[in-house]
Amino acid sequence: METVKPFQTYLQKFIDITDNEFMHYLMPVIKVRRFGKKEMVTRAGEVENYFNFIVKGLARKYYKKGKHEINTQISFEGHLIVCQESFHSRQPSEYNIETIEPTTFVSITHDDLERVYAQSHRLERLARPADHSCNGY
Numbered sequence: 001m002e003t004v005k006p007f008q009t010y011l012q013k014f015i016d017i018t019d020n021e022f023m024h025y026l027m028p029v030i031k032v033r034r035f036g037k038k039e040m041v042t043r044a045g046e047v048e049n050y051f052n053f054i055v056k057g058l059a060r061k062y063y064k065k066g067k068h069e070i071n072t073q074i075s076f077e078g079h080l081i082v083c084q085e086s087f088h089s090r091q092p093s094e095y096n097i098e099t100i101e102p103t104t105f106v107s108i109t110h111d112d113l114e115r116v117y118a119q120s121h122r123l124e125r126l127a128r129p130a131d132h133s134c135n136g137y
Contacts, residue, residue: 029112041097048086057103
């Protein structure tokens, strides 16, 4: 529970979620994932399957243009990192996510999140963008 507490605190900034709701709906589907330095989390061409909150560490999202890697996001502890277009559309991602240093994520799969939505309409705002521009990330 200690590892996921920062995620619960983060969520409470955006949605009114009680401790009971968190324990009942989210704890059963949360996966704690650990990666070493410079490990690939998501590769371009794959469908993004995880909604990721960084508990510890640092990660980047980037795409390749020729021989160059173009960073589009660098996220650290207390922030989200996800290829949101792929996560929502279920289409292959154009982006890679790679850890910069050893990183621990609290992650929820797309399918598990859909099940949470079906069980609690109050939690539907959890990972769905407020509008089509995905500004929530």
